[in-house]
Amino acid sequence: MEHNLEASASDWTYLDRPVEANIYLSSTAPDLLLLRIEGVKCSGCIRNLESLVGHVSDLQSLEVSMGDGLLKIKKSSGGHFSKITEAITQLGYRITPLSHKDFSSSVRSAEVKALRSRFAVAAACMGNIMLLSVSIYAGMPKSYEQVFHWISLILVLPILFYSNLSFYQNIVDALKRREPHIDMPIVLALVGGSLLSIFNLLQGNNHIYFDSVAMLATLLLGSRLLLLSLQKKFLSSQHLSQFVKNQPIQVYHQGQYRKGFSDDLKKGDLFKIGHGVTLPVDAQLVETGCFVDPSLLTGETLPKWYDKGEIVQAGMKVKSKAFTCFQAMGAIQDTSLYKYILDVEKQIHGKSSIVKLADKIAKYFTLGIMTLSAFVLLVLPFWLSIDIYEGINRSLALIIVSCPCALAFATPLIESLALVGANRMGIFVKSANVFEKLRNIKTMFFDKTGTLTQGNHAFCGFAEGTLSNQQIERLVALEQLSQHPLARTLVNEFASSIGKKSVQNFYENHGEGVSGLIDGLECKISKYDKKFLAEPSAENGSQLSAYYENDDLKAVLQFVDNAVEDVDEVFSGLKQLGYKIKIISGDQEANLTYLQNKYAVEVFGDLKPSEKQQLVRNNRPSVMVGDGFNDLGAMGEADVSVAVQGSIAENLKFADVFIDKPGIGLVFQLVRLAHQVKKLTIIILGFSLIYNLVLGVLAVMGAIGPLAAALLMPLSSIAVVMISLVGMRNFSLVQRSHIESQNRAIPPVTLLGTGAVS
């Protein structure tokens, strides 16, 4: 429901009349208005818009989301929307109010669509003009040549009056803001070249540039279209939400479960999901209860049991050996997690991923080029005593060839790609500034528990007693029926003993233990308290379970939270890049010395949270890597805080970076990414500089004409896009292998589940 109001653009008063404005305003927040905004291209624009707050008394606050082309304004109580919209229009932005039901990411697609049409028209005309041009260059009888020029003129008109409109619009907008715009030399070349050609055609002389003009317009529109599509793809609010969207689920449809997409779930839909999948919507358990991992929402890593009929929140990970059946309570868009993520995304994309410096350079560059071309046009012909037409040729070629598109687009493009690359790996980076800080700050603090250790427990042997093969078979038979994660660890550990015994009277008391009758023996597994051990030497953080037969304690099983796999590689990699690593922990110093010996890093043990905070503060500038909750203080002190695991809601509030995967392998990837961003930026800026310098000199010397320049110019844009994509390629590969390993991580026990769906 989009209303095109260009005809009545100056009259916004209908927004103040409740009945007419009704469809744009939400009943819960009547002070908010959502608009589609066109013409926001850089950080300068955002600053311009933000400066309205304070100047326009009716405006209380305002939020721009460049990626979506959206603007959210909040009026002060008693204020009028019309005053605000008028002020924005006067700044030179085109705005369209959106109904509150309508803010989907499809807003950008209107812009892409229009550009696609303009490009199509320009391309068709250009192709035909080139056919005619080639014949002229090949040598034709004079009479035909004149005819061909006239047909070229007819074909160039749609380009001038339709395709180029977006360039004209940009210039008009920029002039209203009294700022130079990179499209100015382009429009000068396009319009100037055409007018000059028409004049020469009427005069009957040979200097006609319709082919150059058409080529330049087409290629420019083509590269704009490419960039806009990339932007739409990467900057739209889709990607952070990806980790609740597109989950593999089985949807109940016409009597059977079929593969489906979580995005299409509606209220009341029945669906099944397997082990390790994040629940995409709030849903009720229908057939059985299950364990879920609530860490994404609460930071708690211990699985929690939900009974049949209970409602599980979106964002929880299902930890169950079989497929679990749910009934959706609503669509993805209705969940509070999704709304929260959308909010954060707006925050992320509204202000970052824009590079002020490049914007500035591009503006001065534009002014410089226009001055230089004026010089070439007016002074060079007299100075070198060349033909006035040769002067026009050279200045036209100079303007065309040195269009600073590459310069203006490169840096934001790289940063967007880096943010997206990070997102795909499961790293959520709050702002692009993080990359720069990560490169420059060389002191890194790591928390131990939950960061350097896995946070889930593996079987590591018997703390007391041992079991015979018969006893292990009984133990496994019992655990196989249990839903508890520790039970699955055991079943995997003793996989060869699976299915040897049968269990009667199986009973599971969730969170307490399991019991059953095997071989006539009353077998029981339950929690065990450390203080009852004969030698209480069990490692810190270990969990104990006791196995009984006929109430007779047979063995105590020990589970330990192991170190994450990649610590070794990450530490040596970081050290090579010159980072100093310090490990801090609330654990006893004695438990840390092995880390000190193994990795040759500094360790600080026995720290209370406040002491951690103190330590980080005294060692600034520093980076802190921790697992959310108990490290929040220390992370607040650090210049860059990286949260691994833990709750997304908390972490995105406090941490600059949030990693949704266990282990610290991604921390190293993030640092590498930060270095890659810098490397690529330097490569691209260097490339643009050399490219423009060389071709600019050639154009002034007259070595390349306007047509060759028009062909060469977009090559620089394409080269920049290619360099960025290739440079970031490694990081999308990481993502792929990561996903594969994730898919493999489903334990083989799944196959034994009763509800396995093929």
Place this chain on the structure above:
Amino acid sequence: MTIIYLMIPCTLLLVGGFVAAFIWANNNDQFEDLVTPA
């Protein structure tokens, strides 16, 4: 060579036709989703 006086208008009509077809398709959202199966 006078045949080009017939051929060129034909070409222009053809170009116009294809451009019109493309714009029609574009305006009818035919290029909005190029990934999922038709």
